[in-house]
Amino acid sequence: MVAVGRRTLLVIAGLATLGAGCDADTDEQSGVDPCVTTIERASRAAEISDQVELLDSALLSCRSFPAYAAQLGRYPGIVGYDELTYVSTRCTTLASDELVSESAVCTDIALPTSTTIAGVPALEYVGQTRDGREVTIDLDDTEFVDGKPTAIVAIVDIAAEDGCPGVEDERDRWLAEVDDPLDGDEASVYAQHAENVLAFMGCDDATP
Secondary structure, eight states: OOOOOHHHHHHHHHHHHHHHHHHHHHHHHTTOOHHHHHHHHHHHOSSHHHHHHHHHHHHHHSSSHHHHHHHHTTSTTSSSSOHHHHHHHHHHHTTTOHHHHTSHHHHHHOOOSOSOOTTOOOOEEEEEOTTSOEEEEETTTSOEETTEEHHHHHHHHHHHHHHHHHHHHHHHHHHTTTTOTTTHHHHHHHHHHHHHHHHHHTOTTOOO
16 A cells, blocks of 8 residues: 555645646536546555545536445445545545635535534434443543544544554554543544554554
8 A cells, every 4th residue: 555645635636626627617518517437436446546536526516415426336435434524524534625725516515613502402423332332422521523533634644644543553552541430431442443444545454
């Protein structure tokens, strides 16, 4: 697995945008939806970095989040977790690219900046521990980014930057904390999420 840095991914995404623009022109002239064709190509990509490049390009090609999510749904397991989590993570990672941050897909899922609006329920994330239990993580105890615990977002970023070794190290870091009487369940959720990402990436010996 080739490690791909955040800066490299931003450059790749920019180049992909240019390439996708040419493909989109061709697709539109032929009556084919570039959102459909770009995500279909991503589903066949042999390398994770190529797949990320194409899926980032589709953020610009698709006309809405539902359109993007519908195409991801045609290829179960393509991103390893739910469509909203994946898209919000990529929109956050590429937030410095105005084309991406202002795309229809990213603006569709943008969350309100205020968390103190009266009547709005507390932000929560329900995750699964390594032994299969569901645990609720809330904003009162954990820092969140776009509706998810920061650790969940970080694991996805580490996968893009450092590949399998980086995610394995992150998984092992959380595994070392699962016996903590206060935060063990939360650590277990993060360790399980890292294992899910490792399995999706096809990493060898993903389970310790």
